[in-house]
Amino acid sequence: MIGTRHSLYKLLVVVVLILLPLASYASEVRQRLRVGASAGMMQFDKISLPYEANVVECIHKDSQGMMWFATRRGLFAYDGYNIRRLYEGNYHAIVAVDDDMLCLGGDNGLQWLSLRTERFVSPFDDVPATGEVRSLACHNGILYVGTKSQGLFCLDLKKHSWQHYDLPGGKNDIIFSFESVDDCMYMAHYNGLAYLDSHNRIQNVGINDNVYAIWYDKAGGCLWIGTEHHLLCQNKENRETRIVSSGSTFNQVIPSPSGDILLASEFGLKILNPQSGIIQTIGHDASSPQGLPSNTIHQIYCDDDIIWIATDRGVAITQSESVFETTTLPSITHSNDGNVFSRILVDSNGDRWMGGDNGLLHITQNTTKWFKVGSGLKKSIIRCVYEDRDKDIWIATDASIARYNSKKEEFEYFTLTDQKGRNANWAYDIYEDASERLWISTYMGGLYVVSKKDLLSSGGTFTMKKSLFGNQDEMVSTIYRFIPDDKGILWAYTSQGLVSINTNTMEVRLRQKIFIDNMILVDGVIWLDVQGHLYRYDTQKDIKEETPFYIKDGMIQAFVCENNRIWMSTSKGLFYVNTTDGTVHPFNKPGFGFTAGVYVAGENAILWGGEDVICRQALQGQPVAMEPSKVFLSSVMVDGSAIDDYVPRFENYIELDGREDIVLDLATFAYNRKNAEVFWYKIGSNGEWHSLPNGSNRIMLSHLSGGEYRLYLTTDAKHSEESVTEYILKIPHPWYFRWWAWMLYLLVLALGVWLIVNRYKRREQLLFEQRERERVMSLTQQKMDFFVDMSHELKTPLSLIIAPLAKLLSETSNAKLRDSLKSIHGNALRLNDLIHRILDFKQLEAEGENQILPSHADLCSIVSGCVDEFASSAEERNINIIRELPDSPLLVDIDVVKVQMVIRNILSNALKYVENGKGNIFVRVENSRSEAIVSISDNGPGVPNSDLPKLFNRYYKGQNSREGSGIGLSVVKKYVEMHGGEVKAENKDGLKVTFTLPLGATPAIESERNAAVSEKQTVLIVDDNREILDFLTTALESSYQCLTAQSGEDAMKTLDKAVPDIVITDQMMPGIDGTELCHRIRHNHSTELVPIIMLTAKDDTNTELKSIRSGADVFMPKPFDLRKLQLHIVQLLNKRKAIEQNTRIETLTSVPNEETALTNDEELMERVVSLINSNMHSEEFNVTKLCDLLCMDQKQLYRKLKQLTGETPVSFIRKQRLQRAAALLKQNRFTVSEVMYQVGFSSASYFTKSFIKEYGVSPKEYK
Structure with missing residues (x-):
């Protein structure tokens, strides 16, 4: 019998252990979704401060409402939206002296902050040296100052007088907090608890522990004392003390608005119910985004219905009560799967049915079941959850409709088709009318109206034999949702707009052609969401009105009707419409967005669903619009x-x-x-x-x-x-x-008037001088024209004189007559010379071009051609012209016409002065290093040495001058100098004239040109269209060295010989196309980094994706913009150049793994990097010290570093410091501040700014 009882007892224990988690789980669901237990104290909004200032010591609210945070790294102000750091420093306490001034206590003693200027002021004289201040209190016109090691100071704010008191424990007693109790001021200090009585005497209470906090419960007549090890409650009258809680350090004790006692501890926020003595602990929960940021709490500040909590990871705030009770999906389903809810139903039994994009959640009093693919559903998306008149649950899914079998706890699917072959696989909405017909809307499958009885007896497959809507059938082929009214009308939003369907007559009417995102029907009025705009449509009057409500860049995600309000969930928060007057009011912005909702009348609450979250909003009384606050x-x-x-x-x-x-x-x-x-x-x-x-x-x-x-x-x-x-x-x-601007305008105006008048006078003067000059030139031109015309007129008769005279001279034998004829003939020749001189001068003036038209030509060929022109004349006179020309062409950049004129003038001059039969003319062309030398010499009489400097002057004629104008050699000098050359003459067995021309293509220059060409970056152009190749080559050859290939095979051969800087290829080519060519280039080690631009006539997305996958850097469809192509080329080449430069810098700045022979530049870089690394910790190490250590001039170091790394010395040092900082942060062994000082930065803001600029994130984020 005893054994049986023992077995029963064991069985009972097992059953209890099994049912206990289920009971706990069911209790959790009820608590979160039905009962609505207060959870306001468990959800917090976090206010993050800069990382180094996250340890918050004190919170204070000033007279206007601005919140002030005292931290170990500065004083901050918070207005509800933005947080500002006003001052650096380690602050411990804040107290208001009056409405316009705060007193701050910190490491530097007392400071006074004017709220109207936010600057420190000095309102009191003779402020004592308090040392570090730990606590402050202001009561009855007395400021109490608790210090770290100087005891207690009291300031009478009216008399401006100071008093100092030592604590019983001596100077090392730290005063942590104050509390006014009747006429006494209690002080929590390092060695216990003391108070200053009304006779200004310090009395010890006798607590033998480090006391941090104290609060006087006047109603209970007791002191609540927080110590390092206990929470104590002491009777004020008899000093009887009891331990309430142990095992924690209590930093503050304060009453909450609800009557509980809030305790700041090292293990989180503790809430003590003074009646029951139960303590609830709220700690940091890493899985909750709305939990406490840290367990270490320094202070609690209660402000109306908000509690502010100062922790060592910022500030947390909470409201004492909240109308929202939020439950995350994993906490109910115990699964990591998510669901975005779109329809919610509370059935007649009170069960919750919540459908979304990942199945259907069924929440009952005791259980939660999730239907999804693999767990009772064919498709996951639930578009509608509906309870019919028989209390059966129906769902519309992407696998048609299904009915819930409550006995089997599973869904039974139905396949619906119509006479046109359409189906209801994409079902959207379900409704049962008074005739027990089911209305099923679909997407592009038509509207089905079927008898529920016939459907249930169909065995799962039903065909609607004919459409009930006739010609309007197409209008209802797609219906996203419909809502019934009390007159038998279904209001639906379709692909065509708002439609009404009479369920009795089957009449279909298009009421509004408008695209609808969501809608709700209330009291004969349909409220419509159209791309964030809220419209009101009166179904009786058929009138649509736009309301002022608008969600910019958003939409109304859910409507819920509750009594005389319509609640709207938007991306900007919750709003509600008062249906009585049509006004819209903001309500709140929860931490989650809601996509579906339903009003639960029995609980007077709204059940919301969102992405992986369920929220219950309690409607306590009539929610009204908040009283507007002063701005x-x-x-x-x-x-x-x-x-x-x-x-x-x-x-x-x-x-x-x-x-x-x-x-x-x-x-x-x-x-x-x-x-x-x-x-x-x-x-x-x-x-x-x-x-x-x-x-x-x-x-x-x-x-x-x-x-x-x-x-x-x-x-x-x-x-x-x-x-x-x-x-x-x-x-x-x-x-x-501004006034001074107007004065400046007047001055400028006066100056402008003066300049205009002066300019006008100057212009008139210049015009006068120009007219005078033109007049003189015109007269000169007229004279010249007259001389030229007369010269032309004289040439003919003069020719008729000279020719007969020459004949007479040759025929006459009379010596006297012969002498006369010779005289006449000589003067005629002189006259002929004068005429030629005038004509040559005119021709020179007409040709007076001061520009050359350069051509790349062979100088030897030009000289030889000119000599050939004089060959016949020289042969007639038995004159030898000897040529000495190089065998190879001598290419120069010259004006061919002008150089020919130079050579002709010199040859003509030489031919004049050599004797017939004895004359020799030597023409020599030489190729020096930088110029071509042309010399023409003869064995004529030469020119007197005294006349050589005048030889190339205009109109010069020597003593032995013969026919000519004296202009030819001046033209020679002018044209040679225009080419940048020189001309000279010398007597050497006759006259020798030599001129030089700068070489355009001597071997030296040719090699330089080839070097310049080789310095051009190389572009390989691949296209099977010859015209495209020629066009691109012409367009790019001025800036790049162009290689071409007409197929992928030719391109690969070219790549085997030379690696170009960039490749431009067509995509569609026979054989190896552009995609395959890209693939081969990318898989060839020597060409894998060459940028590739793909040109193609196929601009579809698939081709582009294939090109990108094959390795093309830029995809450009034909026809292409040449300017855009050129910009892409420049961009890709610059990017490649930057990569190579960075690689070179890293190579230079990295430590070699093995000893190798270093160049001078590498040795310099190694020394620079070594010195920087050795002195990096010193913030005084700069470019000057680096140059001193290197024994190098700053300018020399600047040029060398710029050449080798592209960086200035300053930026190079900073980059080395930041690289070391990044490496140290990655080790997670040091704080950001420690790393900052290790790498030589002294300013945290400058270090952070430089780090963000280099790495794109802050040091804290990088860590």
């Missing part, structure tokens, strides 16, 4: 700089010093409404009201004209007068409207 200007920035002369929230008249970019930050200091309030503003009393996006508090103004502007601010959507705050902004006029 302040929390900060003003002009051109990127904040104004620092005053604090704008204390002023109504704000004078700015700029006008280009004005940024105004707004705040209400209603921290519990941050996500719900919407700011409105207008400029000028007659201006238009504008709203800021939900959650935004920043107004940006730019390019305002100078003057005063009235700025009106409110959070009231109705803009009631009492809710509006007015500011006056004084904008300075542009500089060009």
Whole structure:
């Protein structure tokens, strides 16, 4: 019998152990989805400070509502939207001295901050040396200062007198906090608890522990004391002390708005119920995004219904109560799978059916079941969940419709088709009318109206034999959703717009041709969401009206009707419409977005569903629009700089010093409404009201004209007068409207008038001089024309004189007559010479071109051609012309016509002065290193040495001068010098004239040209179209060396011989096409880094993806823009050059693995890097010290580093420091501050800025 009892007892224990988790799970579901247990204290919003300032010691709220955070790395101000660091330093305590001043305690003692200027002031004289201040309190006009090692100081704020007190424990007693109890001021200190009585005497209470916090419960008549090891409760009258809790350090004790006692500890937030004595601990939960940021809590600050918690990882705030109870999907399903809910149903039994894109969740009183693919569903997407009149549950899915069999706990599917062969596989909505017919809407499958009885008896397959809608059948082929009214009308939004369907007559009417995202029907009015705009459609009057409500760049994701309100879930938060007056009110912005919802009347709550989250919103009473809060200007920035002369929230008249970019930050200091309030503003009393996006508090103004502007601010959507705050902004006029600008304008105007008058006079003078010059030139030209005309007229008769005279001279034998004829003939020749001189001068003036037309020509060929022209004349006179020319062509860049004229003039001059039968003319062309030398010499009489300098002057004629104008050799000099050469003459067995021409193509220059060509980057162009090849070659050859190939095979052969800098290839080619060519280039070690541009006539996405996969860097469809192609070439070549340069820098700056012979440059770089690494920790190490250590001039080092690395010495040192910092951060052994000092930075902001610029992320993020 005893054994049986023992067995039963064991069985009972096993059953209890099995049922206990189920009971706990069911309790959790009920608590989260039904009961609505208070969870407000368990959800927090986190305020993150800069990483180094995350340890928050104290929180304080000033008279206007601005929150102040004292941290170990500075003082911060927070307006609900933005956090600002005002001052650096280690601060421990903040207290308000009056409405306009804060007293701060920190490592540097006491500091006084004026709230109106946000600057430190000195309101009191003879402030004692308090040392480090740990705590502050202000009570009855007395400021109490608790120090680390100097005891207690008291300041009478009215008398400005100081008192100092030593604690019982001596100077090393740290005072952590104060608490006023009746006429005494209690002090929690390092060695216990003491108080200053009304007679200014320090009394010891007798707590033998380090006391950190104290709170006086006046109603209970006891002191709550937090020590290093216990939480104590001491009776104030008899000093009886009891231990309430142990095992933790209690940093603060404070009452909560709900009557509980809040305890700041090292293990999180503890909540003590003073009646029951139960302590609840809320700690840091890494899995909860809304949990405490840290377990270490330094202070708790209660403000109305908000609790602020200072931790060593920033600040957390929470509301004491919340209407939202959020449950994540994994906490219910115990699965990592997600679901975005789109339809929610609470059935007649109170069960929750929640459908989404990953199945259907069925939540009952005791169980939660998830139907999805592989677990009872054929398709995962649930578009509708519906309960019919028989309380059966139906679902519309992408696998037709299904009915829930509650006995088997599974869904039974039905296949629906119609006479046209369409099916209901993509079912969207279900409705049962009064005649027990099921209406099933589909996507492109038609609207099905079937008897539920016939459908259930069909065995799972049903065919609708004919359509009930006739010609309107196409209008209802796609229906996304329909809603019935109380008159037998189904209102549906379809692919064509809003449609009404009479369930009795089957009449279909298109009411509004509009694209609808969502809708709801309430009291004969349909509220429509059209791309974020809210419309109101009256079904009786057939009138559509647009409301002022609009969600920019968003939509209304869900409608829920609750009594006389329509709730709307949007990307900007929750709003509700008061259906009585049609007004829209913001409500809140939860931490999650809701995509579906339903009103649960029995619980007076709304059940929302979103992405992997379920939320219950309790509707306690009638939610009304929040009372508008006063709006302040929390900060003003002009051109990127904040104004620092005053604090704008204390002023109504704000004078700015700029006008280009004005940024105004707004705040209400209603921290519990941050996500719900919407700011409105207008400029000028007659201006238009504008709203800021939900959650935004920043107004940006730019390019305002100078003057005063009235700025009106409110959070009231109705803009009631009492809710509006007015500011006056004084904008300075542009500089060009200032008084000194006007003076400058007058000065410029006067100067301009003077310049215009002076210019006019000067122009008249120049015109006069020009006219005079033109007149003189005209007269000269007329004279010259006259001489030229007369010369032409004289040539004919003179020819008729000279020719007969020559004949007479040859025929006459009379000596006297012969002498006379010789005289006449000589004078005739002189006259002929004068005529030729005039004509040659005119020709030179007409040809007076001061420009050359260069051509790349063979000088030897030109000289030889000119000599050939004089060959016949020389042969007639028995004159020898001897040529000495190089065998190979001598290429020069010259004006061929002018050089020919030079050679002809010199040859003509030589022929004049050599004797017939004895004359010899030597023509020699030589190729020197930098010039071509042409010399023409003869064995004539030569020129007197005294006349040699004048030989090339215009009109020079020597003593032995013969026929000519004296102009020819001056032309020689002019044309030679135009080519950059020189000409000279000398007497050497006759006259020798030598001139030089700069070489265009001597071997030296040719090699330089080849070198220049080789320096051009090489482009390989591959295309089977010869015209494309020629076009691209012509377009690119001026900047690049072009190689061509007409097939992929030819291209591979070319690549085997030379590696180009870039490849441009066609995609469609016979044989190896462009894609295969890219693939081969990328898999060839020597060409794998060559950039590739793909040109093709096929511009489809598939071809582009294939090209990218094969390794093409740029894909360009034909016809292509040549400029864009050229830009792509430049960009790719620059990128490759940068990669090679970086590789070279890394190679130079890295330490070699093995000893190799180093070049001078490599040795220099090795020394530079070594010195930088050795001195990196010193912030004083700079370029000057590096140059001293290298024994090198700064300019020399700059040039060398710039040449080798492309970096200046300053940037190279900074880069080396940042590389070392990155390596140290990756080790996770040091803090950011430690790394900063190790690599020689002293400014945290400069280090962070430089690190972000180099690596794109902050040091904290990189770590």
